Amino acid sequence: MTTEHLIRIEDVYKAYSGKTILRNIDLAIRAGEFCSVVGPSGCGKSTLLRLILGEEIPDEGRVLLNGQPVGLPDPRRGVVYQKYSLFPHMTVLENVMCGPSYLGLNGNTKASASSIKDEAMYYLERVRLDKAANKFPHELSGGMQQRAAIAQTLIVHPEVLLMDEPFGALDPDTREDLQLFLLELWEELSLTILFVTHSLEEAFYVGTRLLALSQYYDSGDEDHSHGATIVEDHALPTVAQPTNIKTNTRFQELIAGVRDRAFDPSVAQRTQAFNLTHKDSYRTE
Numbered sequence: 001m002t003t004e005h006l007i008r009i010e011d012v013y014k015a016y017s018g019k020t021i022l023r024n025i026d027l028a029i030r031a032g033e034f035c036s037v038v039g040p041s042g043c044g045k046s047t048l049l050r051l052i053l054g055e056e057i058p059d060e061g062r063v064l065l066n067g068q069p070v071g072l073p074d075p076r077r078g079v080v081y082q083k084y085s086l087f088p089h090m091t092v093l094e095n096v097m098c099g100p101s102y103l104g105l106n107g108n109t110k111a112s113a114s115s116i117k118d119e120a121m122y123y124l125e126r127v128r129l130d131k132a133a134n135k136f137p138h139e140l141s142g143g144m145q146q147r148a149a150i151a152q153t154l155i156v157h158p159e160v161l162l163m164d165e166p167f168g169a170l171d172p173d174t175r176e177d178l179q180l181f182l183l184e185l186w187e188e189l190s191l192t193i194l195f196v197t198h199s200l201e202e203a204f205y206v207g208t209r210l211l212a213l214s215q216y217y218d219s220g221d222e223d224h225s226h227g228a229t230i231v232e233d234h235a236l237p238t239v240a241q242p243t244n245i246k247t248n249t250r251f252q253e254l255i256a257g258v259r260d261r262a263f264d265p266s267v268a269q270r271t272q273a274f275n276l277t278h279k280d281s282y283r284t285e
């Protein structure tokens, strides 16, 4: 068993009420990667994150973290959702401090309470919210709330940061700011990120690797009830600014290709035709 991959998913199947949602998922992710995850609505992107979190268990196959089954949710995996990650009755600082306080990290002494506060301030500075430390969530803009949610997650030092459409509720300008901000944070703190988004432009801008899940392929079954699998897994070129994606014809062609292959219900790619060119991509059949 190799442990060179931080996350390894082997031949995973997941069904709800007898309906297969995810089928034959094979995925290996190294520490430090920034993986964007896209796919048609309802194809199972959030389910994939829940399997990595340990909130769901696969019906078949294995989900490994550092070579060991992931088990139940724990601080090794942090998650940021589109909204509602913050407790409304607590200040930003208290929200960021609550993870380590609850977990009893550093013990429960007075000295450790102040060290948790110092660490919370460190992360609030990283997400540029140190001046808003004593505000309540409702006093923050949507973008500030999402940055606070990221700090709240990072303070417990997760080995992987799972993000489920974290910028989906933000206006376009704030969203672009946060994309750039997240890339800088990823670089500064050497994070490993799985980032689910509905926006292909966003996926292509922030990620170093693109994963597309889709139920639209030819498995030999008549309909698409066979469940979604990984139909795209490749490295992404880097781009300087989010806006360049919209004006650069090469990126537009790449995005259109993914849209055609993964999002069009009329496509029927055979598994052999999937664009799985990432060096770590593999498929068990």
Ligand SMILES: Nc1ncnc2c1ncn2[C@@H]1O[C@H](COP(=O)(O)OP(=O)(O)OP(=O)(O)O)[C@@H](O)[C@H]1O
Residues within 6 Å of the ligand: 016, 017, 021, 039, 040, 041, 042, 043, 044, 045, 046, 047, 048
């Ligand atoms: N706990 C559950 N019980 C039953 N069905 C579920 C459960 N969770 C998800 N599903 C179903 O599984 C499918 C995949 O759901 P999931 O939320 O993972 O998709 P998604 O790709 O994240 O969708 P979206 O793009 O809308 O966020 C959907 O059909 C959903 O209704």
Ligand SMILES: [Mg+2]
Residues within 6 Å of the ligand: 045, 046, 047, 164
């Ligand atoms: Mg979802």
